[in-house]
Amino acid sequence: MTVLSACGSDDVLRTPDGRPISTSTTRIAEVNLVHPDRDYSKTCLSPTPADPGRPDPARIVVTDPALLDAVCALGIGGKVVAVTAAPGSVPAYLGPQLTGVPAIGVSPDRAEATRLKPDLVLTTPATATSAAAFAGVRSSSVDPSDWEAAFRAAAGALGRSSAADRRLREFHTEASAIGARKDAAHTEVSLVRFGPDSETIAGTRSFAGQILTLVGAQRPQRQRQPEPLTVGEDNFTAADGDLIYVSFEPDGLDHGKSVLLSDRWLDMGAPTWKRVLGVDDEVWYRASGLAAGWLVLNDIKESLTGNSAEY
The missing domain is CATH 3.40.50.1980 (Nitrogenase molybdenum iron protein domain)
Structure with missing residues (x-):
């Protein structure tokens, strides 16, 4: 998660003379973040060899x-x-x-x-x-x-076709194992993204939605469509679930905070039970690939059965 030292004046630590102190934000609007201090230097996996007889590009x-x-x-x-x-x-x-x-x-x-x-x-x-x-x-x-x-x-x-097959098998195996250990099949997971002036429920075709499917987690009934769903006055509670993962699109932080602190949001089930967690929008939605998939999978592994009070 990118350091968010400018999340609003109430989120910024300052020295006595008013200068901001750079810190990693771990909590936004009463919602704790999953892996806020992740070390991206460890994202890439170990080197793989070229298939026998195949060209191995150097540059x-x-x-x-x-x-x-x-x-x-x-x-x-x-x-x-x-x-x-x-x-x-x-x-x-x-x-x-x-x-x-x-x-x-x-x-x-x-x-x-x-x-x-x-x-x-x-x-x-x-x-x-x-x-x-x-x-x-x-x-x-x-x-x-x-x-x-x-x-x-x-x-x-x-x-590296053989390496790709092997790494995808490893990923699917781990996703299934996490789903079994976390009893994912009995958890309805909501995915909500905050934009500058809107909130959207991510569909099953989204990158994060696909990873959740591999894990075996369920989606709330009104979130089982492939495409995203815009949240409005008439369907606000469609954002609820057993657990809600929220994220902030570029420039969506201020609007997201206002919704997360609103009475209407706090009256829903998951917020009442402190079952709302923040994740990195770039990794969960704007990225796409196996390296990003491992990051999403590790987030799910650490948080699927947790709540805000545990972070």
Whole structure:
């Protein structure tokens, strides 16, 4: 979870002369955060070998930051020499190895491409034009719409199909084991995201919704649709469940705090029982991939049967 030292004046610790003291926020509007001080330097998994007889690229350029999750999950982030994106566009959860990769803009010139000397360009249909400067270099396009299929496709391009199969099996096995240990089948989990002026229930097709399905957790009756549902006056209590995970979209913190402290919210079942927990929106929803999946799974493992008073 990113340090939230500016969550409003009531959340900021200050020195006697008024200067803010940098701290990791662990609680927002009476809601405790799951893993607020997570060490992202440990996100990426151990290195994997290339399949026998398959090319093992040594220098990789990625045109879409979303594809870096697969590289991270395969443990070969050190091979990435550049990402064709704007500076700061690499997700923070990928850790310092990948956030430190040079971001060279969406339209690098031929001289920059030549200097980098990549032997593989990993791209997506939406960012294919960014690969134009690397003409003549082996390129592989990955459709990121389905995260497991995207991981397998990226791993195939990286010469690591066997490793991808093994790591996905490990993930599914662990998800099932966590679900059994936590009795997930008897827990209805609500997923609520706060925007700048709205709140949305995440559908089953969301990234977090898919991971919860793998764990075997249930969703409240009114949350079992694939697509997100906007919360309004007529369906406010649809946000309730045995446990509510809340998160804050960019610029959604202030609105989220106002809802979390409202009488209407506090009168629902889960808030009354202190069964509301905060999670990292970037990892649970805006990310997609096996590396992010492990972070979500570990959050669920630590919190599915807990409540705010335990954090």
